[in-house]
Amino acid sequence: MTLDLAFTTHDVANTRFAVSPLGEVVASVRVVKNPRAHPLLRPWADQVRRRLRDVDWRLLSDLVPVPTISIAGFTCTPPATSMPDLDLELATMRGAAGRVRSDLEEIPGPRTKHVRALYDRPEEGLERLAKEVEGYWEAAMAPYWPRVRSLLEGEILHRARLLAEGGIQRMLADLDDTVTWRDGTLRIKHRFVSGVRTLRGLGLLLVPCVFASPRVFSVTTPPYQPTVRYPPRGIATLWERREVEPPEALAAVLGRTRARLLAELDQPAHTRDLAQRAGLSEPGVNQHLTALRRAGLCTAHRTGRYVLYARTAAAEALLAPHAVKPGTT
Missing domain, CATH: 1.10.10.10 (Winged helix-like DNA-binding domain superfamily/Winged helix DNA-binding domain)
Structure with missing residues (x-):
């Protein structure tokens, strides 16, 4: 299956990069729950699973099922700035109560009791989710964040150089083995999604994400900015x-x-x-x-x-x- 993202000149002009601490948290839940599927990230998972025993992250875990087909958009809204910190992204998530039910209705399968409680009382549920993310972050992510952030910033700098050398085609040509660029279209080999999507003149948000490895994740559903989260170079050296x-x-x-x-x-x-x-x-x-x-x-x-x-x-x-x-x- 392939997902084709069709660019216009407006989309090329509005394409940008961002780092997302909250996106790393959400993606990392998959790794903790199934470390065997993520060999490059298993050293991290082996270290943090013990620390997470004393952390309540049940709602966060339920919102990121394994295997992961889709994740509710409000859990990690595409960042509006290039370098947000976790507090800013959590503030955005807390303000997304109006989208909780519609986002959850798009997720297939039954809901756990924690997710049902979130659906019934979105504002309370998002406050609980934010608290869980903060506890998870301190136990599993904060000790590693400086090196992760350096890798992500280095990846963005590398892409900026490629853009300067050869334009958007050069920048996107080797984004990932599953991604190709041809004639104004970015084609992504996808496990669960196929078809052609326009970027609605908003451009594409590219988010290098360590814990997305080895997959590429996409967001194409309004009202969110079209987004591709992809593994950056050098993940194996992080640990x-x-x-x-x-x-x-x-x-x-x-x-x-x-x-x-x-x-x-x-x-x-x-x-x-x-x-x-x-x-x-x-x-x-x-x-x-x-x-x-x-x-x-x-x-x-x-x-x-x-x-x-x-x-x-x-x-x-x-x-x-x-x-x-x-x-x-």
Whole structure:
């Protein structure tokens, strides 16, 4: 089965990216409930399942059945801003009481007692759901969020570069193995949906989502903005604890700390993430990154409240002849 998303010139102009903490929570429920189906994410699931024993997330669990055919739209409304935090997305969800019943009526199958209670009293039910998401987040997501967010922001930066190099066709060409672009249409191999959908002039919202792996999820039903959630590159590296050793010759020229930071930028990252990985203070990392930036070895790109650093072509050339091998600790 294939789902075809037909673009107009207005849709191309309005296509954008966003990160969704709430979307990651909802998608991750599938992983906790069936870790065997998600080999790249199983190390995370094995770690968090014990922590979740003391968390009440029964309603959240019932709203994300496994196998997952569809999920009610109000649980993770497509974000209106590019970098929302969890509080903002939960505020949006709490305000969606008017859509709860219509969204649930589109979901096939019987309702559990917790979902029936939500259907009968949407405002109370959404408040309970928000509290459950907050507890789930603290136990299962918050400890990993800095590295997940860095990966997502790096993916968006990568897509922005592809867009600059070759337009929307270049950007979408390798989005996922199940996605192809041809003649103004994005075609998605889909398990449960087929047909042609227009984007209604709203453009497409692209949301890289770690816990969507290995699937691509789509939203095409009004009133929501058409959305595609897809797995970003590099998910397998998220759960590794790495010690990156820079080439000795480069360390002799730049100093070991700056060479180490440059080697760590195999994926774009922000200061806090780099400080945690390298065992340094954030102010110290900032000083080193400023020096590397002035030397033309890294660039800085603001994404929301954060500045994301990436290696330049000159830095890649310095590192390319050497094997910068991450090891597992």
